[in-house]
Amino acid sequence: xxxxxxxxxxxxKTNKKERISFIKFWVNYMKTHSDKExxxxxxxxxxxxxx
Amino acid sequence: xxxxxxxxxxxxNKTLSNLDKFVLNFIKILKKHVDYVIISGYVSILLGRTxxxxxxxxxxxxxxxxxxxxxxKEIKKNGFWCLNAEEAEEIFNYLKDNLxxxxxxxxxxxxxxxxxxxKNKIDEGAFDDFVTVILHQGKLRVSSxxxxxxxxxxxxxxxxxxxDAMHIEDLFREKLDYNKINKxxxxxI
Numbered sequence: 001x002x003x004x005x006x007x008x009x010x011x012x013k014t015n016k017k018e019r020i021s022f023i024k025f026w027v028n029y030m031k032t033h034s035d036k037e038x039x040x041x042x043x044x045x046x047x048x049x050x051x
Numbered sequence: 052x053x054x055x056x057x058x059x060x061x062x063x064n065k066t067l068s069n070l071d072k073f074v075l076n077f078i079k080i081l082k083k084h085v086d087y088v089i090i091s092g093y094v095s096i097l098l099g100r101t102x103x104x105x106x107x108x109x110x111x112x113x114x115x116x117x118x119x120x121x122x123x124k125e126i127k128k129n130g131f132w133c134l135n136a137e138e139a140e141e142i143f144n145y146l147k148d149n150l151x152x153x154x155x156x157x158x159x160x161x162x163x164x165x166x167x168x169x170k171n172k173i174d175e176g177a178f179d180d181f182v183t184v185i186l187h188q189g190k191l192r193v194s195s196x197x198x199x200x201x202x203x204x205x206x207x208x209x210x211x212x213x214x215d216a217m218h219i220e221d222l223f224r225e226k227l228d229y230n231k232i233n234k235x236x237x238x239x240i
Protein backbone atom coordinates (compact mmCIF):
# COMPACT_ATOMS: atom_id res chain seq x y z
CA UNK A 1 0.00 0.00 0.00
CA UNK A 2 1.51 3.36 -0.99
CA UNK A 3 1.63 6.13 1.58
CA UNK A 4 -0.25 9.33 0.77
CA UNK A 5 2.22 12.08 -0.21
CA UNK A 6 2.06 14.64 2.51
CA UNK A 7 3.22 18.25 2.52
CA UNK A 8 4.94 19.42 5.69
CA UNK A 9 5.09 22.90 7.20
CA UNK A 10 8.53 24.47 7.11
CA UNK A 11 9.09 26.25 10.45
CA UNK A 12 10.05 29.94 10.23
CA LYS A 13 12.99 31.38 12.14
CA THR A 14 11.02 34.41 13.33
CA ASN A 15 7.36 34.83 14.25
CA LYS A 16 6.80 36.77 11.02
CA LYS A 17 8.44 34.09 8.87
CA GLU A 18 6.53 31.39 10.71
CA ARG A 19 3.22 33.13 9.97
CA ILE A 20 4.14 33.54 6.29
CA SER A 21 5.16 29.90 6.11
CA PHE A 22 1.81 28.89 7.59
CA ILE A 23 -0.13 31.03 5.10
CA LYS A 24 1.61 29.25 2.23
CA PHE A 25 0.99 25.88 3.89
CA TRP A 26 -2.69 26.68 4.39
CA VAL A 27 -3.16 27.89 0.81
CA ASN A 28 -1.62 24.65 -0.40
CA TYR A 29 -4.04 22.77 1.86
CA MET A 30 -6.95 24.71 0.36
CA LYS A 31 -5.76 23.95 -3.17
CA THR A 32 -5.51 20.23 -2.48
CA HIS A 33 -8.71 19.75 -0.50
CA SER A 34 -12.38 20.43 -1.21
CA ASP A 35 -14.00 23.73 -0.24
CA LYS A 36 -16.07 21.82 2.30
CA GLU A 37 -12.98 20.30 3.95
CA UNK A 38 -11.02 23.54 4.35
CA UNK A 39 -14.06 25.61 5.32
CA UNK A 40 -15.05 23.16 8.06
CA UNK A 41 -11.62 23.73 9.61
CA UNK A 42 -11.72 27.50 9.07
CA UNK A 43 -15.16 27.59 10.73
CA UNK A 44 -13.78 26.13 13.96
CA UNK A 45 -11.86 29.40 14.39
CA UNK A 46 -14.60 31.75 13.18
CA UNK A 47 -17.57 30.09 14.88
CA UNK A 48 -15.75 29.92 18.20
CA UNK A 49 -15.74 33.72 18.23
CA UNK A 50 -18.99 34.52 16.46
CA UNK A 51 -22.07 32.64 17.68
CA UNK B 52 -13.01 27.21 -5.45
CA UNK B 53 -13.26 28.35 -9.08
CA UNK B 54 -12.31 31.83 -10.25
CA UNK B 55 -13.30 33.05 -13.70
CA UNK B 56 -11.46 36.34 -14.20
CA UNK B 57 -13.24 37.23 -17.45
CA UNK B 58 -16.66 36.78 -15.88
CA UNK B 59 -15.49 38.24 -12.54
CA UNK B 60 -17.00 35.33 -10.65
CA UNK B 61 -15.73 33.04 -7.90
CA UNK B 62 -17.69 29.92 -7.01
CA UNK B 63 -17.04 28.72 -3.47
CA ASN B 64 -18.66 25.47 -2.32
CA LYS B 65 -17.82 26.13 1.31
CA THR B 66 -19.72 25.42 4.50
CA LEU B 67 -20.79 28.88 5.59
CA SER B 68 -19.43 30.23 8.86
CA ASN B 69 -21.57 32.20 11.30
CA LEU B 70 -19.76 35.29 9.99
CA ASP B 71 -20.70 34.47 6.36
CA LYS B 72 -24.35 34.02 7.39
CA PHE B 73 -24.26 37.31 9.29
CA VAL B 74 -22.90 39.10 6.21
CA LEU B 75 -25.41 37.50 3.81
CA ASN B 76 -28.23 38.52 6.13
CA PHE B 77 -27.14 42.18 6.19
CA ILE B 78 -26.38 42.33 2.47
CA LYS B 79 -29.88 41.04 1.70
CA ILE B 80 -31.21 44.25 3.29
CA LEU B 81 -28.54 46.55 1.90
CA LYS B 82 -28.77 45.50 -1.76
CA LYS B 83 -32.48 46.31 -1.93
CA HIS B 84 -31.60 49.97 -1.49
CA VAL B 85 -28.09 50.62 -2.72
CA ASP B 86 -25.12 49.34 -4.77
CA TYR B 87 -22.38 47.97 -2.56
CA VAL B 88 -18.94 46.37 -2.64
CA ILE B 89 -17.37 44.52 0.31
CA ILE B 90 -13.72 45.46 0.74
CA SER B 91 -10.73 44.63 2.92
CA GLY B 92 -10.35 41.90 5.58
CA TYR B 93 -13.61 40.00 5.24
CA VAL B 94 -12.86 39.36 1.55
CA SER B 95 -9.76 37.37 2.55
CA ILE B 96 -11.74 35.53 5.23
CA LEU B 97 -14.54 34.71 2.78
CA LEU B 98 -11.86 33.25 0.53
CA GLY B 99 -10.41 31.01 3.21
CA ARG B 100 -8.05 33.03 5.39
CA THR B 101 -7.81 31.46 8.85
CA UNK B 102 -8.69 34.45 10.97
CA UNK B 103 -11.77 36.34 12.02
CA UNK B 104 -12.61 40.04 12.27
CA UNK B 105 -14.67 42.46 14.31
CA UNK B 106 -15.86 44.45 11.28
CA UNK B 107 -16.88 44.04 7.68
CA UNK B 108 -15.97 47.04 5.51
CA UNK B 109 -18.42 48.01 2.80
CA UNK B 110 -18.53 50.81 0.24
CA UNK B 111 -22.01 51.93 -0.70
CA UNK B 112 -22.72 54.21 -3.64
CA UNK B 113 -23.41 57.85 -2.80
CA UNK B 114 -27.15 58.14 -2.24
CA UNK B 115 -29.62 60.86 -1.28
CA UNK B 116 -30.81 61.38 2.28
CA UNK B 117 -34.27 60.11 1.30
CA UNK B 118 -32.83 56.87 -0.01
CA UNK B 119 -30.60 56.50 3.04
CA UNK B 120 -33.57 57.04 5.37
CA UNK B 121 -35.43 54.13 3.78
CA UNK B 122 -32.35 51.93 4.07
CA UNK B 123 -31.80 52.89 7.70
CA LYS B 124 -35.44 52.22 8.54
CA GLU B 125 -35.15 48.69 7.16
CA ILE B 126 -31.79 48.09 8.86
CA LYS B 127 -33.41 48.99 12.20
CA LYS B 128 -36.50 46.90 11.44
CA ASN B 129 -34.22 43.90 11.00
CA GLY B 130 -32.70 44.22 14.47
CA PHE B 131 -29.57 46.29 13.83
CA TRP B 132 -28.50 49.54 15.48
CA CYS B 133 -26.04 52.24 14.49
CA LEU B 134 -23.07 52.61 16.84
CA ASN B 135 -22.52 56.25 15.83
CA ALA B 136 -25.90 57.93 16.24
CA GLU B 137 -29.63 57.32 16.45
CA GLU B 138 -31.02 59.92 14.06
CA ALA B 139 -30.89 59.17 10.32
CA GLU B 140 -29.80 62.71 9.51
CA GLU B 141 -26.82 62.57 11.84
CA ILE B 142 -25.69 59.22 10.44
CA PHE B 143 -26.11 60.48 6.88
CA ASN B 144 -24.05 63.59 7.66
CA TYR B 145 -21.18 61.39 8.82
CA LEU B 146 -21.32 59.52 5.52
CA LYS B 147 -21.43 62.78 3.57
CA ASP B 148 -18.31 63.91 5.45
CA ASN B 149 -16.56 60.75 4.23
CA LEU B 150 -16.68 59.15 7.65
CA UNK B 151 -17.58 55.52 8.22
CA UNK B 152 -20.64 54.48 10.22
CA UNK B 153 -21.11 51.12 11.93
CA UNK B 154 -24.09 48.84 12.35
CA UNK B 155 -24.31 45.84 14.67
CA UNK B 156 -27.05 43.56 15.93
CA UNK B 157 -29.14 45.16 18.70
CA UNK B 158 -27.41 44.92 22.10
CA UNK B 159 -24.14 43.91 20.43
CA UNK B 160 -21.09 45.85 19.30
CA UNK B 161 -19.17 43.23 17.36
CA UNK B 162 -19.12 42.04 14.72
CA UNK B 163 -20.28 45.14 12.92
CA UNK B 164 -20.58 46.53 9.41
CA UNK B 165 -18.45 49.58 8.64
CA UNK B 166 -20.24 51.44 5.88
CA UNK B 167 -18.77 54.33 3.92
CA UNK B 168 -19.13 56.28 0.69
CA UNK B 169 -16.25 56.06 -1.77
CA LYS B 170 -14.16 59.17 -1.13
CA ASN B 171 -12.27 59.44 -4.43
CA LYS B 172 -11.95 58.04 -7.97
CA ILE B 173 -9.84 55.11 -6.78
CA ASP B 174 -12.51 54.08 -4.26
CA GLU B 175 -15.21 54.51 -6.91
CA GLY B 176 -13.28 52.10 -9.10
CA ALA B 177 -14.27 49.30 -6.70
CA PHE B 178 -17.76 49.48 -8.22
CA ASP B 179 -16.42 49.04 -11.77
CA ASP B 180 -14.44 45.85 -11.31
CA PHE B 181 -16.07 44.06 -8.38
CA VAL B 182 -16.12 40.26 -8.32
CA THR B 183 -19.22 38.23 -7.46
CA VAL B 184 -18.62 35.42 -4.99
CA ILE B 185 -21.24 32.73 -5.47
CA LEU B 186 -22.06 30.68 -2.38
CA HIS B 187 -24.72 28.02 -1.92
CA GLN B 188 -26.89 30.41 0.07
CA GLY B 189 -26.37 33.65 -1.82
CA LYS B 190 -24.03 36.00 -3.68
CA LEU B 191 -21.69 38.70 -2.41
CA ARG B 192 -20.02 41.51 -4.33
CA VAL B 193 -16.42 41.92 -3.30
CA SER B 194 -13.61 44.18 -4.38
CA SER B 195 -11.46 42.76 -7.22
CA UNK B 196 -8.59 40.53 -6.12
CA UNK B 197 -6.05 42.88 -7.68
CA UNK B 198 -7.53 45.82 -5.77
CA UNK B 199 -7.47 43.82 -2.54
CA UNK B 200 -3.82 42.94 -3.01
CA UNK B 201 -2.73 46.44 -4.03
CA UNK B 202 -4.47 48.18 -1.12
CA UNK B 203 -3.40 45.74 1.54
CA UNK B 204 0.16 45.34 0.32
CA UNK B 205 1.02 48.91 -0.67
CA UNK B 206 -1.39 51.18 1.24
CA UNK B 207 -2.55 49.61 4.51
CA UNK B 208 0.65 47.59 5.03
CA UNK B 209 0.10 46.24 8.57
CA UNK B 210 1.31 42.67 9.19
CA UNK B 211 -2.32 41.52 9.08
CA UNK B 212 -2.95 43.32 5.78
CA UNK B 213 0.20 41.99 4.16
CA UNK B 214 -0.75 38.48 5.25
CA ASP B 215 -4.27 38.92 3.84
CA ALA B 216 -2.77 40.05 0.52
CA MET B 217 -0.35 37.13 0.53
CA HIS B 218 -3.20 34.67 1.09
CA ILE B 219 -5.11 35.96 -1.95
CA GLU B 220 -1.98 36.23 -4.08
CA ASP B 221 -0.89 32.66 -3.30
CA LEU B 222 -4.37 31.27 -3.82
CA PHE B 223 -5.02 32.92 -7.20
CA ARG B 224 -1.46 33.51 -8.43
CA GLU B 225 -1.91 32.17 -11.97
CA LYS B 226 -5.11 34.12 -12.55
CA LEU B 227 -4.16 37.58 -11.34
CA ASP B 228 -3.65 40.61 -13.56
CA TYR B 229 -0.27 41.89 -12.34
CA ASN B 230 -0.41 44.93 -14.65
CA LYS B 231 -3.56 45.97 -12.88
CA ILE B 232 -1.96 45.49 -9.45
CA ASN B 233 0.98 47.68 -10.53
CA LYS B 234 -1.30 50.39 -11.92
CA UNK B 235 -3.28 50.45 -8.68
CA UNK B 236 -0.06 50.51 -6.71
CA UNK B 237 1.10 53.60 -8.64
CA UNK B 238 -2.26 55.29 -8.12
CA UNK B 239 -2.39 54.76 -4.37
CA ILE B 240 1.17 55.42 -3.24
